[in-house]
Amino acid sequence: MRAHYGHLRWWPGETPFEVCVGAILTQNTTWTSVERAIAGLKQAGLLDPRGLYALPEAELAGWLRPTGYFNVKARRLRAFLRTLVGEFDADLERLFAGATAVVRARLLAIPGIGPETADSMLLYAGGHGSFVIDAYTKRIFSRHGWCAPDVAYAELQQLCARALSEMPPTATLDYWQDYHAQLVMVGKDFCRPRSPRCAECPLRPLLPEGPLNAPLARHPRRE
DNA sequence: TGCCAGGCCGGGT
DNA sequence: ACCCGGCATGGC
Numbered sequence: 001m002r003a004h005y006g007h008l009r010w011w012p013g014e015t016p017f018e019v020c021v022g023a024i025l026t027q028n029t030t031w032t033s034v035e036r037a038i039a040g041l042k043q044a045g046l047l048d049p050r051g052l053y054a055l056p057e058a059e060l061a062g063w064l065r066p067t068g069y070f071n072v073k074a075r076r077l078r079a080f081l082r083t084l085v086g087e088f089d090a091d092l093e094r095l096f097a098g099a100t101a102v103v104r105a106r107l108l109a110i111p112g113i114g115p116e117t118a119d120s121m122l123l124y125a126g127g128h129g130s131f132v133i134d135a136y137t138k139r140i141f142s143r144h145g146w147c148a149p150d151v152a153y154a155e156l157q158q159l160c161a162r163a164l165s166e167m168p169p170t171a172t173l174d175y176w177q178d179y180h181a182q183l184v185m186v187g188k189d190f191c192r193p194r195s196p197r198c199a200e201c202p203l204r205p206l207l208p209e210g211p212l213n214a215p216l217a218r219h220p221r222r223e
Numbered sequence: 224t225g226c227c228a229g230g231c232c233g234g235g236t
Numbered sequence: 237a238c239c240c241g242g243c244a245t246g247g248c
Contacts, residue, residue: 068245
């Protein structure tokens, strides 16, 4: 994937806080829509924890309109901000301080933050090696027969994490961040649900046998 | 034109 | 423990 895309410096977002906001807003939504909403907030000088939390929910929802589900996302974003401001003095470094599993559990306890959103924040804003499993990751792996199409989040995450940690040079934060970024690119360009372009996919040489599936049960190559 | 996008939650079996 | 509908705008 790197041979195809180069080393990606990826998560769009200029600050860790932007990354966290983006992680919530991009739930089941295209990133271009999220960019518009974030640009508007930034333009208005509202893109900081206390400023954003000071907005009434209905007003916040107005800014989030382009991202879809704006009422839901306003509520979820405010739940995150309530924790960040109220428990961690609006300081992301405090929120992310500590063991990965502990921080992750704290994030998951916030209503509206599920496993993918939590892992995105941990990996791209918090400096934690917590692998993100998204729709692309699942589709790419299941189409290669490396996991079942309905694999559980935690199971695929463990598979990915094991593959990285077993090769020491790749077990770095930078590599983990890049790995997920590469999968998203491959997913967008070659592994769409309707019209996959498998013949041109950079992962093509890995078919039919992947490097990850050797010790594992083979799965039928189907979604 | 209809279908989909880097999910998550709550209520029902 | 699963299964499913709801949430909503923008883009191809």
